[in-house]
Amino acid sequence: MSKEGQAGGQSPRLLLVTGMSGAGKSTVLDTLEDMGWDCVDNLPVGLLKEFAKAEEGVARKPIAVGMDARSRGFDAEKLPEIVRSMAGFRPEILYLDCSGAELARRFDETRRRHPLAGDRPAEDGIARERGITAQLRTAADSILDTTDLTPAELREELRRRYGEDRDQPVITIASFGYSRGVSRTADLMFDMRFIANPHWVEELRPQTGLDPAVQDYCAEDPAWGQAMGHIEALLKDLIPRYWAAGKTYLTVAFGCTGGRHRSVAAAVEMAGRLREAGFPANIRHRDLASTPSDSVEDIRPDKGE
Template sequence: MRLILISGLSGSGKSVALKMLEDSGFYCVDNLPATMLGDVMALYRDFGYDRIAISVDTRSSPSLGVLPQKMEQLRQLGVDVRLLFLESKTDTLVKRFSETRRRHPLSAPSRTVEESICLERELLEAISELGHRIDTSELSANALRSFVKQLVGADTSRLTLLFESFGFKHGVPLDADFVFDVRCLPNPYYDPVLRPLTGKDQPIIDYFESEPMVSIMVADIQRHIAKWLPAFSQENRSYLTVAIGCTGGQHRSVYIAEQLAEAFADEQVLIRHRQLNRDA
């Protein structure tokens, strides 16, 4: 059996992720207390379901403390368990609640939306370390669906090396394990012909291949990751996210993320381009 647990902050896209999994053939349950995980999974096994997705969050906060224990018990029974934790920057969440006019689950007469978000972040802090984190601050619903689908399809017996390009002007992604700043490299943005293109387009590739500093930067990052990757693998981690940032997230970071993904092709690799997905 496979169990995908969806958790995270209210307004971060948990419903979008759960719906995508439902459309992909998972039997989905929203807002299940963690104490009931074992019983529910046993019931679904008897019914013949082998792919289950369940959201667990602060709506049933009194039971969150037992989630690590329940996950381990299910793994010992042979269930493939993985957790996806969705989060967003506080100002993004405040804006989303304002636009939808929805009530935050932890709201109270004496507590603002921002205070409710901060409280929820504290309650979920321990849970966020149990699986793979996805920062949805700058993601469209379609991009989030794509990211979740990629992660669900990854082989859990191997560490997934995820390269993520982003633009510093949009903020550093919350889900990064390593962050590399490549804003010191030559920028094709200042060439009017190259400006509309991205780091995946051949003219931009040719531009960077003619710049020695770029190849040196790629080689340095590659050596650093190669040196420490075995240590992270021995930690039994499922994912390692390497974020590459330039100013806008369109040229330099995209090119370098693509180059690194190619360099580590023997590993299980995924690529995200946060700003390209956002613009799309």
């Protein structure tokens, strides 16, 4: 995929927005439209080339087309080839994913029926759609998991990704807690549970890795500085390599047990290190707002392993 911008007569972008029903396709298309993109939803596959050709003759604006398993002529195996054969455009496929439990909750909350469920529970339709779109997910240029994103957070993520052309990947530094499941969006993942746990320090327990006292406590661990230095060096070496290989979005996740102390402090520090090195980095803390709990944290240091 070309990294050149549209300035100077470069081809406009053509983004296929697809994935799981209920994962946020309407929000994505509405946001892109607000950003100046030409957008259309549920276009029959047979009309895609005709639509793109007509748009090419009108303006050189970026185009976003929403398609999913409901679209007429939908074929998860052939669709990537069709999109990437579009002459005069820079094609890209964005697959919107979401956990099955969250999708079921969304359909229940909105009292909408899953389009592939028929008279069966939403879970059956979700499972069927996941199977139908599996090949398309594999072929996607980028996957955006919306499980833990509010609509506002999703819109902000889209503005970061598609607001302008870039000469390096969109980098997100994330934190998460292993006790609440591993990060679903990480390209690179680093486990920080070898660092002394601030949760077992009474005055630090209610605080988070955003607080200087917790950051200082983590930094006092002899392993912290060396580990962060090694990770920084690795990322500075890998980021340009990912970009050269066509990786447009890169998520680096730091994990600890609860997702409130060590992983958060590591994400904050690493984002700062990368910014100083000239790599703009966004930060996302998945489990920062979770309630502190002894039951999900490590074994107390005085109790041993």
